[in-house]
Every structure is written in C-alpha cells, then in structure tokens.
Amino acid sequence: MTAVSLTPAGPFSLAASVRFLAGFTPASYSGTADEVLRLAFPADDGHSTVAAAVRQEETADGEAGGVRAEFTVYPGVPDGDLDGSPADPVSAGAAGPGPLSAGEPSWPDAAVRAQLARILSLDVDGSGFPELAAADPVVAGLMAEFPGLRPVCFHSPYEAAVWAVIGHRIRMTQAAAIKARLAERYGRRVQVAGRTLHAFPTPPALRAINRIPGLTEVKIERLHALAEAADAGELDAARLRAMPADDALTALRTLPGIGPFSAELILIRGAGHPDVFPRHERRLHAAIATAYGLDETASGDIGRLAGIADGWRPYRSWIALLLRARAERIGRHVS
Template identity: 30%
Template sequence: MNWTDGQSFITIHPPDPFSFDECLIFLGRNDREILHTISDGCLMKLVRLNGELILIKVQSVNDSLKVEFLNGIPSEAAREKAVEYIWEWFDLDTDLSHFYKWGSDDPVLSELIRRYTGLRMIAIHDLFEALVWAVLGQQINLTFAYTLKKRLVEAYGEKLTIHGETYWLFPPFEEIALLGEADLRKLQITGRKAAYIIGIAAAMKDGRLTKESLRKLDEQQARKALLQYKGIGAWTADYVMMKCFHVKTSFPIADVGLQNALKAAMGYERKPKLEEMESFSHKWEGWQGYAAFYLWRSLYDEAI
C-alpha cells in the first residue's frame, strides 16, 4: 500500500488504472443511499476504525486520493486502518491491467472496459451489512431496497452530526440479534426477511459466522458455509463473495440486473436464458466478478 501520513489527512496513491470518478458514479447510483454522501466530487463516510468513530472525506487530487479526517485527528493506528479500509473499499490490490488485457478481445467486455476504464469492484467491508443488504434486495426493486436499508439504519444505526449534516453507521449485528421479527416488520421488512436477518445476526453474535472464519476457507468452502443459513441462497452467497471478499470468480447468474445488462450488451430481444448465463460464466472464467460488476455499471448510463 502506497500512502503518506499528514496526520489530519492521509494521501493514498492508487495503482493504475484507477478512476475515482467512475467509482463515484457507481457509489452515487441511488439518492436514497444513507451510508455515504457525495458532493462536488467528494465522498463522505462515517467509519469505526480501531475503535474510533471517524468521519472521512475522500477526493481525488493529482491522481491520488486525499482522505481528510473531519472530526479530529485519529490515532496513528486508526490512520493506518483508514488506509487499509480505503485500499479494500476500492479493491486496489487487484491488477486491473490483467483484466483489461484478458478481456480486450471479448465482444462484450472490450466495450465495457473502454467505457469504464479505472472502475474497481466497490467493497462492502462489513459481512453483516453485505448479507443484510443482499437479503433486503431479494425479489424487490433496487429503490425500495434502499428505502428499507435507510429505515433500518435510521432505526438502529449509530450517527454523528457535524455542521448540521448527519452521518450514519450500519447497525451492528449485536443489536439486531436482540430484536424480534415484529420490530423489523414495522419498517415494512417482510416477516420472512426479518427472520433471516435476525437469524444471521444471531449466528454472528455467537461466533458461528464471521468474516475471519470465512477468509480461512477456499472460495467453494466459504460459499457452502454461507448457504447453510436461512435466507442465503445461491444469488446472495455469490453477491456477498463478490462484494465482501472481492472473489473474482463469483457470478450471480440469476441476477435480473445482470441479465438485463447482458441483454442490452448483446442486442437480444429477450433476457439470456440460464444456460446462456452459465456459458458466459464459463467463458469469463477467472474474471466473472469483474465482468458482472462492469455489466452492472452499464445499467446506470441512462440515469447519468
């Protein structure tokens, strides 16, 4: 990790290719997002690092990322954690040049690579947040999923208000594990999803399910471990493996958005069938996750 420490700020030097603007487009895809804000090319997010509550402001300056700390100077250990957080958030360990060279002759990926050069797979660091977000999004449209997440965060998340602006943390699994299904149904979360979310929170609270334990497994073992829990099906497991663990081989073939993006990219009159999705997955072996992420990005062009 290449960075310099200014105490009240840090400067991170991402590897090429990297486009902060492209990452902001993906992060800004819905105005109901509550866990970060974007204004004038700056990204604001509340995080807890090394036990410290920190409000960060991220912007691109001379091809580097300047990360300012807006609520005081964190400890040296927390500043180092901030570097790790940003590095993982934007998947800066991945050498995108390999993906671009590999996909340069592919009729679908070559055009996406040209349009979105520098876009990286944006992470959801917290396993509980990733799982809950995936469960909330099952069988509903994206806008309503954001609405449900906003209600959940405002009801049970921690907040910090500075200069009249309020910033939020995702609720911890320890708190959600103590709730009853009726508590979540008040937010218009269905009874079934409420049971799933509370069950996942309970598994994390008692230590059965942790990010650290999953990291010790290979990809197939980790996926199998996730599938043991109610509410985590194939799509949810693949999504979480992509977003929380940056697994490059995850490809959620049943994802409607992915199917729609491929339909548009291929000029189809209909969405691809399951066997066609499997064929694409095999064709893109090794980089399925990035292929999916770039296809998802293509869905937002009409809104820009």
C-alpha cells in the same frame, strides 16, 4: 483523525466510484460536486464505527493519482432505546462516545485502511485489468465507457447480508428506505467533510432491535441471526476471500435467509472477491447475452456464459460490474 494513502495498482477513478454509488439504490448515496466520497459504516471489528472522507489527487498532467482517506473511529454503539427510540446524541445535547483517544484500545488504523481499500476494490492489483481489452472487444468497449470504474463494495459482508435479507421479495427502493431508516434511528450519527451521515447499526445494535416497520418477524429473526454470525466471525471478509469460492458460497448459504443469489452478493460485493462469475444473477446473464450478440435463449445457458466469463479471469467480478452498469445506464435512457 487519521490520514492514510491508498495507491491504486492499475486504472482507478474515484469520481467514477462516486457516480456509481449515486445510482446504486442500496447505497442511498447522494454525491456532491466536490467529488469527495463520504462514508460512515460499522468497522470490521463489529463494534466500532468509521467516518471517512476519501479524495483522489491529480498528477501534474491532470491524470488521476493517489487516493487519500481521512477517517475517525468511534468506539461502541450510541446510547438509546433500541426498541423504539432513536439514538441521536447530537439532538439530545450530548456528543455521545467520542473518537478513540490515545489511552483507549483502538481498532487498528491498518485494519480500517484495509477495509476502505476493500470497499473501493483498491486491495486488488488491477495492473493487468487493461490487458483484457486486447483479447475481447466487448471488454474494451466497457472499459472505454466506464474508465477507471472498479466495483464499489458494500462496507462489509455483514451489511451485504443484511441488505439481502431486507430486500428479499420487496422493491429495491422500499428496501433502501428501510435500511436508511435503521441507520438514522439506530446507527451512529457523524460529521464527514461538512455533511451529516448515519452509519448502519453495528451487529450488537442490530441484534437489540425487536421492531422494524416494514419487515416481518421472520426477517427480523434472520437479521438477528446475521448479527450473531458477524460477531462469530462467519462474515469476516478476509476469511471468505481466503476460502475457495465454492466453499465460501456453500458456507454463506447455511445462514438464515441466504440463498444462492444472496451468497454470491455477499462474497462478491460484500467481501470484495474480484474473480467470481455470478451463476444466479439473471439480469447479468441477459446483459452478457446482449453484449455478445447472443440470442435470448443463450441467457439461460449458464455454462456458455461462464465460458465467456472465463476470458475475464482474474477479474470476472469486475467485468460483471461493468456489464451491470451498462445495462442500468441503458435502462435509465429507455425509461
């Protein structure tokens, strides 16, 4: 097990991240009272799996402090019949491939640390984030309502793309159940801080699955294509973040099953881009119109909404996340 420190630049609350994940259907996350964030996911190398426990320290005056992550990297994929039988080395009586030892080539610890930072949006300097509140009362209200909340991203652009394909034209809860079943049957089973988690299958494992209950053959073919794209580096987070946003979105839309909405999801919530205005997310547009006291027709005026969002630079993705969180909270109270 390796321990690393992640030092937030600007406000950050891990407790707020845990609460957000518990209400985020694609994550299927079940929080605990100890406020430890437990994660299991395919590493950015496309073959290893990471199991991590993340905690936030408190300062002497009780304020949120630095973040500490303890993780283990598991090489390869679990054994098993990927066409029908679950890969479950624990119940089979074997431990399966263990953590990387000193004698094996390893996915560098620094790369895993970078991936964890990206997942929690700790790879972005947020020291200027509070300054947006001074110029915009709506933003000030959002920050007061959700103190320390930053976007909690999908583990990778690969997982975000997979979610987009699985969830196309079906209910979100149904898509989440399918994604969870894939993890339980074909992903690596790990122990993280006293709990059992199942990571989503790595790209090679996903490419070998030929039957997925609840998904059409077309969707399965698209998932295979996404796994191949991930192996080819087309879903590399650093590559996508380094490109001009419009170019990255154009490249993502060339992938099978990825349209404008999904491309934005992958770039913003998969690669963790902090400063993109989603132009194809109608629920967000409605939330902006409501927050800024605009009439209903304004939610369809993308140019006007984009102009409002220009005031959120360089954190447009972050403010959009807070607006979604508010809209979802209001929706839960209304229902």
